[in-house]
Amino acid sequence: MAEPVIEIRGLSKTYESGFKALENVDLDIKRGEIFALLGPNGAGKTTLINILCGIVNPTGGSARAGGFDVIREFRAAREKIGLVPQELTVEPFTKVWSTVAFSRGLFGKPKNNAHIERVLKDLSLWDKRKNATRELSGGMKRRVMIAKALSHEPEILFLDEPTAGVDVELRRSMWNVVRGLREHGVTIVLTTHYLEEAEQMADRIGVIQNGEIRLVDETAALMTQLGEKRLAVVLAEPLERVPDALADYDLRLAEEGRRLVYTYNAATGTTGVKQLFHDLDAAGVAFVDVDTEQSSLEEIFVNLVGADR
Numbered sequence: 001m002a003e004p005v006i007e008i009r010g011l012s013k014t015y016e017s018g019f020k021a022l023e024n025v026d027l028d029i030k031r032g033e034i035f036a037l038l039g040p041n042g043a044g045k046t047t048l049i050n051i052l053c054g055i056v057n058p059t060g061g062s063a064r065a066g067g068f069d070v071i072r073e074f075r076a077a078r079e080k081i082g083l084v085p086q087e088l089t090v091e092p093f094t095k096v097w098s099t100v101a102f103s104r105g106l107f108g109k110p111k112n113n114a115h116i117e118r119v120l121k122d123l124s125l126w127d128k129r130k131n132a133t134r135e136l137s138g139g140m141k142r143r144v145m146i147a148k149a150l151s152h153e154p155e156i157l158f159l160d161e162p163t164a165g166v167d168v169e170l171r172r173s174m175w176n177v178v179r180g181l182r183e184h185g186v187t188i189v190l191t192t193h194y195l196e197e198a199e200q201m202a203d204r205i206g207v208i209q210n211g212e213i214r215l216v217d218e219t220a221a222l223m224t225q226l227g228e229k230r231l232a233v234v235l236a237e238p239l240e241r242v243p244d245a246l247a248d249y250d251l252r253l254a255e256e257g258r259r260l261v262y263t264y265n266a267a268t269g270t271t272g273v274k275q276l277f278h279d280l281d282a283a284g285v286a287f288v289d290v291d292t293e294q295s296s297l298e299e300i301f302v303n304l305v306g307a308d309r
């Protein structure tokens, strides 16, 4: 495993109200990966990020970011981190260049115009550098927030729901921006409830629910290990019910009996598809076409977090 850039051990948070927002979280984030923290509202995603950024104090456990303890070595750890919070908070009248350069100054870093220029170019904001932020579109403002978070050359970038309330086109362009940042060596941790976003963007996904990490895995492995596949057989003649001869298969009729849907797990090795075709033939069920589909992360997620979602 690549060297972890974030190490979280037994981290817990009970708020003063007595509410347990995090319970005994263990998690390593690898250097250079895009990690998606996926969970329903109130799962504890922001609490976790806020602890790593020194905004919330944990009530148990420890965490290190970029090699520094986030509490005992707060300043050093914080310098390694760029945070893009959920809410858009840009100063309306300040010019893009100044607002980004100013953020760098807040970390006590010496001026570095070449770095600011590179960040603005990476985020396609270079042409807007002389504009006041209020003259920008919502998507551009969000990119300004990212530029600010990158101004002090952090190793780790936290994006708390980077595409909340953003349209599909902008969301896709944001995904490209984030992938580009990874190519420049930044480790990215993002929170999302958009499953598609985690699926499209992340190298690994951690599912968090009720303050506990339920599962961490490579996105691709998650998809195949947990992914059920479905085979839809398009029937020549609609059926009223599944023939008794096929009762041993996980079959259901769809589209008013015009499709017979077979569910199986592709990861188990034997799919049973060949035998099913044989048995369909033997039962005198004629078909004209087939399609397969793999379950999306959405379904996996719903199966995992169930009714609490």
Ligand SMILES: Nc1ncnc2c1ncn2[C@@H]1O[C@H](COP(=O)(O)OP(=O)(O)OP(=O)(O)O)[C@@H](O)[C@H]1O
Residues within 6 Å of the ligand: 015, 016, 017, 019, 020, 021, 039, 040, 041, 042, 043, 044, 045, 046, 047, 048, 193
């Ligand atoms: N200051 C606080 N005092 C008491 N409870 C809090 C406080 N901040 C957060 N919580 C509670 O902790 C839980 C986790 O909140 P958190 O913001 O970490 O969730 P989240 O996963 O980021 O949710 P969302 O996806 O809605 O942003 C929630 O039930 C929330 O109400």
